[in-house]
Amino acid sequence: xxxxxxxxxxxxxxxxxxxxxxxxxxxxxxxxxxxxxxxxxxxxxxxxxxxxxxxxxxxxxxxxxxxxxxxxxxxxxxxxxxxxxxxxxxxxxxxxxxxxxxxxxxxxxxxxxxxxxxxxxxxxxxxxxxxxxxxxxxxxxxxxxxxxxxxxxxxxxxxxxxxxxxxxxxxxxxxxxxxxxxxxxxxxxxxxxxxxxxxxxxxxxxxxxxxxxxxxxxxxxxxxxxxxxxxxxxxxxxxxxxxxxxxxxxxxxxxxxxxxxx
Amino acid sequence: xxxxxxxxxxxxxxxxxxxxxxxxxxxxxxxxxxxxxxxxxxxxxxxxxxxxxxxxxxxxxxxxxxxxxxxxxxxxxxxxxxxxxxxxxxxxxxxxxxxxxxxxxxxxxxxxxxxxxxxxxxxxxxxxxxxxxxxxxxxxxxxxxxxxxxxxxxxxxxxxxxxxxxxxxxxxxxxxxxxxxxxxxxxxxxxxxxxxxxxxxxxxxxxxxxxxxxxxxxxxxxxxxxxxxxxxxxxxxxxxxxxxxxxxxxxxxxxxxxxxxxxxxx
Numbered sequence: 178x179x180x181x182x183x184x185x186x187x188x189x190x191x192x193x194x195x196x197x198x199x200x201x202x203x204x205x206x207x208x209x210x211x212x213x214x215x216x217x218x219x220x221x222x223x224x225x226x227x228x229x230x231x232x233x234x235x236x237x238x239x240x241x242x243x244x245x246x247x248x249x250x251x252x253x254x255x256x257x258x259x260x261x262x263x264x265x266x267x268x269x270x271x272x273x274x275x276x277x278x279x280x281x282x283x284x285x286x287x288x289x290x291x292x293x294x295x296x297x298x299x300x301x302x303x304x305x306x307x308x309x310x311x312x313x314x315x316x317x318x319x320x321x322x323x324x325x326x327x328x329x330x331x332x333x334x335x336x337x338x339x340x341x342x343x344x345x346x347x348x349x350x351x352x353x354x355x356x357x358x359x360x361x362x363x364x365x366x367x368x369x370x371x372x373x374x375x376x377x378x379x380x381x382x383x384x385x386x387x388x389x390x391x392x393x394x395x396x397x398x399x400x401x402x403x404x405x406x407x408x409x410x411x412x413x414x415x416x417x418x419x420x421x422x423x424x425x426x427x428x429x430x431x432x433x434x435x436x437x438x439x
Numbered sequence: 440x441x442x443x444x445x446x447x448x449x450x451x452x453x454x455x456x457x458x459x460x461x462x463x464x465x466x467x468x469x470x471x472x473x474x475x476x477x478x479x480x481x482x483x484x485x486x487x488x489x490x491x492x493x494x495x496x497x498x499x500x501x502x503x504x505x506x507x508x509x510x511x512x513x514x515x516x517x518x519x520x521x522x523x524x525x526x527x528x529x530x531x532x533x534x535x536x537x538x539x540x541x542x543x544x545x546x547x548x549x550x551x552x553x554x555x556x557x558x559x560x561x562x563x564x565x566x567x568x569x570x571x572x573x574x575x576x577x578x579x580x581x582x583x584x585x586x587x588x589x590x591x592x593x594x595x596x597x598x599x600x601x602x603x604x605x606x607x608x609x610x611x612x613x614x615x616x617x618x619x620x621x622x623x624x625x626x627x628x629x630x631x632x633x634x635x636x637x638x639x640x641x642x643x644x645x646x647x648x649x650x651x652x653x654x655x656x657x658x659x660x661x662x663x664x665x666x667x668x669x670x671x672x673x674x675x676x677x678x679x680x681x682x683x684x685x686x687x688x689x690x691x692x693x694x695x696x697x698x699x700x701x702x703x704x705x
Contacts, residue, residue, distance in 0.1 A: 332528040
C-alpha cells in the first residue's frame, strides 16, 4: 500500500511539470496558429521544432562550442576560486584584500567586458568568452568555498592540534571535507552562470559559431524560428549543466555524509 | 620514579574584554604512573583549563607543566597523551573505523597496522559491529566510545578527559564509567579526568582533586582508597566506603573557606 502510494507520488512529481510544459506548448501553438499572433513576433512551437530538426547538425556543433567555452570557464574559474578561497581562509589579511575585488567582479557587467576581452584576445579566439565564463563562475564558487572553509569547529581544531597535525594535514583531513558541500553548492550555481555568460559573450564579437552568435545571426536575417531553435538548445545546455552538477552534489553528499555534528 | 604529569606553581590568566580573569592560581599537582586522578569543582574553577595546559592547548602564565619529564609541547608532538572532550567531536563524513584511524593516519601508520589497530580498538570499546556506521547513526554514548577508542589509538600512557560523559544520560553514563575503569586497567594508562559529578569522580579515581573558583586553586586532594584491582560495578556504588568518600568530596567542595579579600589582589 505504502509502496504503491510512493510510486504514485513519484509519478505525479514527474508527470505534473511535464503536463504543465505540454499545456504551455499547446496554448502557445494555439495563440500563434489560431489567435493570429504574428509569426515574426512569436514563431509557433511546431516551426521551432522543424528548425531544430533541420539544423540539428549546426545546432549540435554550436552547442558544443558554447558548452566547451562554458566548461573551460567553469573549470578555470572554480580552480582559481578554490585556490584563492583557501588562501583567504588561511590568512584574514588576504581575505580583507580580496573582498573588495571579489565584490567588484560580482558586479562587472558582461556586456561591458565582453567587447574588451574579445578585442584583447583577437577576433578568432575563444579565450575572451572563456575568460568571461570563468569570471562569472568565480564569484559563487569563491564565496561559498570560503564560507565552507570556515565551518570547522574549535573542538575539531583542538583535536587536530593535539595530534600535532601539520597545517596541510589539518587542511586535508578536516578543513577541506567540511568545505566540500559548500564548494559543490558554489559549482552548482556557477554552472548555469558560466553557460549564460559564455553565450552572452558571443553577442559581442569574437569568432562565429556558438549558440549566441547563431541566435544573433538568425534574428538579424529574420529567421526567427531558427533563432528560437538555438534558444531552445541554449536552455537545454543550461539545464544539462545544472543537472550534472546536482548529480555531482548528490554523489559527494552520499560519499561524505555531513550528518549532525555532535 | 618519573611522574606522568608534574604541575608546579602554575597560574593562568586570560585577558578578556572586561579585564583579566584569573583562571588558575598557584596550582601544584603530580600524577603518578597509571594513576587515575579526577579534577572536580564548580564551573569556572579552571579544571578544564588545567587539563588544557597539560595538553598544550593553553600556555601557563606562570609556573611549569611537565608531561613525562618533557614540556607539554614536546609531549604533544610525541603523542604521549590521548584526549577526549565533552563532545565526541567525530568527523561526520568518516565512518567509526575511519574516525578511530584518524590519528594513526596523521602519524603515517601503515595501512595494515592501522587496520589491525582499529579492529582492536573497536573491540575494546565494544563497537566492532558498528565499524562501518557513520557518527550520525550512533547514540551519544556510542559516539563517546568512538572518541575514547580514538584517544587510545596511539597507545598513550596518559589519557586526558574533559567531562567526557557530561552530555550523556545517567544510565549510559554509569555504564560508560564502568567501561572506562576497565579500559584504564587494561591499558595501564594514567588518566586525568575532569568532571563535576562527585560520584563519578569517586567511582573512577585513585585521587580526587577538589578545586575552588576564581581564582581556580586546589583546596583538597582526597585519596579514595579504592584500588585499581577493585571491580568498578554496582556493588562498589552501593558500598559504605564509596558513600563515605562521596561525602568527603562533597564536604571538600562545600567546605571551601570563604575567599579572603587579601587573595584577590594576587
